[in-house]
Amino acid sequence: MNEFDLIARFFRRQHDGEGVVLDNGDDCAVLDIEPEQQLVVSIDTMVAGVHFLASMPSRDLGYRALATALSDLAAMGAQPRWFTLALTLPAIDEAWLAGFSEGLFELADKHQMALIGGDTTRGPLTISIQVHGVVTRGQYLSRAAAEEGDxxxxxxxxxxxxxxxxxxxxxxxxxxxxxxxxxxxxxxxxxxxxxxxxxxxxxxxxxxxxxxxxxxxxxxxxxxxxxxxxxxxxxxxxxxxxxxxxxxxxxxxxxxxxxxxxxxxxxxxxxxxxxxxxxxxxxxxxxxxxxxxxxxxxxxxxxxxxxxxxxxxxxxxxx
Amino acid sequence: MNEFDLIARFFRRQHDGEGVVLDNGDDCAVLDIEPEQQLVVSIDTMVAGVHFLASMPSRDLGYRALATALSDLAAMGAQPRWFTLALTLPAIDEAWLAGFSEGLFELADKHQMALIGGDTTRGPLTISIQVHGVVTRGQYLSRAAAEEGDxxxxxxxxxxxxxxxxxxxxxxxxxxxxxxxxxxxxxxxxxxxxxxxxxxxxxxxxxxxxxxxxxxxxxxxxxxxxxxxxxxxxxxxxxxxxxxxxxxxxxxxxxxxxxxxxxxxxxxxxxxxxxxxxxxxxxxxxxxxxxxxxxxxxxxxxxxxxxxxxxxxxxxxxx
Incomplete structure (x- = not known):
């Protein structure tokens, strides 16, 4: 199984992701943002042995990797839309991958998020997820907006x-x-x-x-x-x-x-x-x-x- | 030096990145896309020992990591705008980081790209970069649009x-x-x-x-x-x-x-x-x-x- 087969088997899903003009399968994804919206993005990395125990069930790991990234969108008051996945794996373990993608898409589906692109490489187990959401122009939450007495x-x-x-x-x-x-x-x-x-x-x-x-x-x-x-x-x-x-x-x-x-x-x-x-x-x-x-x-x-x-x-x- | 110091020292730069409403320092970056534009994104990972030799000078590595990601925007005919960096490092080596960020920003500056967010974690040397560009609506290049006789x-x-x-x-x-x-x-x-x-x-x-x-x-x-x-x-x-x-x-x-x-x-x-x-x-x-x-x-x-x-x-x- 090569990189393309792996992606096709575990990470390409039918979706009706809003605003997706072109998704994984080309050099880039192309996305539509409505004129009244702003784009909100964040990237998070999880490394085996640092952020999670290597023994963690892959299904939970897939869920958790997306949940922790999504949490940054929550903190901005953003509506989740799309995500990309950079997955580095020591080897292709089909059972592990099946669990990981199941947990990942369980949460993605809950928020109608589409996986629009990614990169799959060989190396020590590392998961980077970038999440993309939208907010109505100016209507985001920030950490710099508290006022005295709040x-x-x-x-x-x-x-x-x-x-x-x-x-x-x-x-x-x-x-x-x-x-x-x-x-x-x-x-x-x-x-x-x-x-x-x-x-x-x-x-x-x-x-x-x-x-x-x-x-x-x-x-x-x-x-x-x-x-x-x-x-x-x-x-x-x-x-x-x-x-x-x-x-x-x-x-x-x-x-x-x-x-x-x-x-x-x-x-x-x-x-x-x-x-x-x-x-x-x-x-x-x-x-x-x-x-x-x-x-x-x-x-x-x-x-x-x-x-x-x-x-x-x-x-x-x-x- | 902790994660926040490291980011402040090596990866926070003054920039006049177009469309950046909020950048690294909050939970997410917030970005403006013009109504006539579409967003174009791609993520790429480079792992030490797989995509580059660990002995490669860090300045060249910083340059190369962004160049290879940017190449996907080139293939779409997109105008580069912003990038995020997920950097996993075995240890904090200030000389290495100084070189890496110098090479990275040398190329970013050439294309007026702003680093808008990222994640820095401990682990085996791995670099994921997501690039974001824009195209005028519908004016992108794809790999699926060749015609017979071209x-x-x-x-x-x-x-x-x-x-x-x-x-x-x-x-x-x-x-x-x-x-x-x-x-x-x-x-x-x-x-x-x-x-x-x-x-x-x-x-x-x-x-x-x-x-x-x-x-x-x-x-x-x-x-x-x-x-x-x-x-x-x-x-x-x-x-x-x-x-x-x-x-x-x-x-x-x-x-x-x-x-x-x-x-x-x-x-x-x-x-x-x-x-x-x-x-x-x-x-x-x-x-x-x-x-x-x-x-x-x-x-x-x-x-x-x-x-x-x-x-x-x-x-x-x-x-």
């Missing part, structure tokens, strides 16, 4: 993926329903696409939590020239994570990467409407603090500011 | 890069001016961007020769439902390649990858005008054959058809 909120729950990674690293199966839930949160994160689209009506500022809350909220602070104060007791905790001892739990919630929840800042006058919109859809959205003058993230635990948290704590590092 | 032509000369790769593989310096030229053709290919833009007025069909003439012209044949007849004696040969013995030379010209010249098909009535346009700019364009009914590529050497060339000869394989 309420800080997060979707979903925090710390699950970090706890799930620990389960995976133990190299044994999850032993309890809670562990299985946490592992699932690591292996199959949810890109909060729908939430991001809804947020655009109430906010201009969001980020996805890939490197941990402290690090990513820190990016909002740096980008917006402000500080943030959050309450440890307010951080949303899944019932599965609540089985972990409280010191570790807080560490996971503050510094654990890979949750891919959204952190958003909202003007106080918009908060109750936004919260009601989320609530009416049964989507969790939890207020955890507020943007203040200054710089950096300050975590309060009751009356005590956890000043022991060094500001250089940047969450998950890729180097 | 003249087949190629830009530049063929076979140099394959001969240059052999020089590099010897792991010694080029010993003659000819070897230095051939090595340079491998290490610093020229993406035929200007040529591609000009071709759009005279053709709808082109491909870039990355896998070898036989393989890539074969893609035009397959895409267009036609065959091709070419004359071995017509294949353009640099004076440096003419120092190589004739059997090897023909092999390099027909099957050698990495030349990144364009192969184009042109209606006979457009040929003389197109040739004059190239000639007036001192750009080489050589007629090598014609498109015929049938399938596959037939190479004639004088009166003899080189039937010894198996049609499964697909040039450079990545697996």
């Amino acid at each position: 309420i800080i909120a997060v979707t979903g729950s925090l710390g699950d993926a970090a706890a799930g990674l620990r389960v995976a690293q133990r190299q044994s199966l999850a032993e309890t329903a809670e562990e299985a839930f946490l592992l699932r949160r690591f292996e199959r994160p949810t890109a909060r696409i729908e939430e991001g689209l809804l947020l655009r009506d109430y906010s201009r500022c969001a980020i996805d939590i890939s490197d941990g809350l402290l690090a990513d909220l820190g990016h909002i602070c740096a980008g917006s020239g402000l500080g943030a104060e959050i309450e440890a007791a307010l951080l949303p905790c899944s019932s599965a994570l609540s089985t972990v001892n409280s010191n570790e739990r807080l560490e996971f919630q503050l510094r654990g990467g890979d949750d891919y929840e959204l952190c958003v800042t909202v003007a106080r006058e918009n908060w109750s409407t936004l919260a009601a919109q989320f609530s009416s859809r049964d989507w969790p959205l939890t207020k955890i603090g507020r943007m203040v003058a200054g710089s950096g993230v300050c975590v309060h635990d009751g009356d005590e500011a956890l000043s022991a948290l060094p500001m250089s704590a940047n969450g998950f590092k890729h180097f | 003249i087949i032509a190629v830009t530049g000369s063929l076979g140099d890069a394959a001969a240059g790769l052999r020089v590099a593989q010897r792991q010694s310096l080029a010993e003659t001016a000819e070897e230095a030229f051939l090595l340079r053709r491998f290490e610093r290919p020229t993406a035929r961007i200007e040529e591609g833009l000009l071709l759009r007025d005279y053709s709808r069909c082109a491909i870039d020769i990355s896998d070898g003439l036989l393989a890539d012209l074969g893609h035009i044949c397959a895409g267009s439902g036609l065959g091709a007849e070419i004359e071995a004696a017509l294949l353009p040969c640099s004076s440096a390649l003419s120092t190589v013995n004739s059997n090897e030379r023909l092999e390099f010209q027909l099957r050698g990858g990495d030349d990144y010249e364009l192969c184009v098909t042109v209606a006979r009535e457009n040929w003389s005008t197109l040739a004059a346009q190239f000639s007036s700019r001192d750009w080489p364009l050589t007629k090598i054959g014609r498109m015929v009914a049938g399938s596959g590529v037939c190479v004639h050497d004088g009166d003899e058809a080189l039937s010894a060339l198996p049609m499964s000869a697909n040039g450079f394989k990545h697996f």
Whole structure:
């Protein structure tokens, strides 16, 4: 099986992708963007042994690779459209590829995304995905648009993926329903696409939590020239994570990467409407603090500011 | 130095990239496409030890990685605009990075391309670049648009890069001016961007020769439902390649990858005008054959058809 056969067999799918004039099979893909839209793009790489364990089931890996890339579109409030895949493989393993493409397209289909191009090469297992989405002109969320006094909120729950990674690293199966839930949160994160689209009506500022809350909220602070104060007791905790001892739990919630929840800042006058919109859809959205003058993230635990948290704590590092 | 420092130091440049609303530093880049334009994208990966020798100077590698990706835009007749970079590195080597980014931006600046986003991760040296260009609506070149009777032509000369790769593989310096030229053709290919833009007025069909003439012209044949007849004696040969013995030379010209010249098909009535346009700019364009009914590529050497060339000869394989 050569590169062309491999692509034809595992990665060429019928699709009715909107705006696709020409897709994989030519030198480039050709795409239509509507005049009132702007293009939103992001590229992400996952390397075996660095971002995932080589033992991870390929179906979950395919799903996760696209989910983590999609999360950047969610953080912009963009509508997903197309993606490209640069896949480097040590060898052609048909069972592995079948699983990978199944997981990949499971999520792509959910968001009506079309795979429009890619490159398949031999080498150490590495997956780069570039996602392409659209926003109505000017209607994107950025990390630099928080304002003083804004309420800080997060979707979903925090710390699950970090706890799930620990389960995976133990190299044994999850032993309890809670562990299985946490592992699932690591292996199959949810890109909060729908939430991001809804947020655009109430906010201009969001980020996805890939490197941990402290690090990513820190990016909002740096980008917006402000500080943030959050309450440890307010951080949303899944019932599965609540089985972990409280010191570790807080560490996971503050510094654990890979949750891919959204952190958003909202003007106080918009908060109750936004919260009601989320609530009416049964989507969790939890207020955890507020943007203040200054710089950096300050975590309060009751009356005590956890000043022991060094500001250089940047969450998950890729180097 | 962490990932953010590294990006700031080596990959964040002032640019006046057209259409860039938001670039690297947020979760995604946001881009403007003019209403009369279509977006053209392609992604390419280069892996150390597979696509280049690990000993290759990083400055040349940065140049080459972007050049090979740009070549796909050239083959579409697209105007280059933006690129993203997914860079996986075994360690942070500042001298290596300085050279890589210098070579990369040397070429980016030549085409006024802006680096709008990327991902930097730890792992085996792997470079994925996605290029983004624009074409006026419908005015792109594809590999599926050849017509029977079209003249087949190629830009530049063929076979140099394959001969240059052999020089590099010897792991010694080029010993003659000819070897230095051939090595340079491998290490610093020229993406035929200007040529591609000009071709759009005279053709709808082109491909870039990355896998070898036989393989890539074969893609035009397959895409267009036609065959091709070419004359071995017509294949353009640099004076440096003419120092190589004739059997090897023909092999390099027909099957050698990495030349990144364009192969184009042109209606006979457009040929003389197109040739004059190239000639007036001192750009080489050589007629090598014609498109015929049938399938596959037939190479004639004088009166003899080189039937010894198996049609499964697909040039450079990545697996």
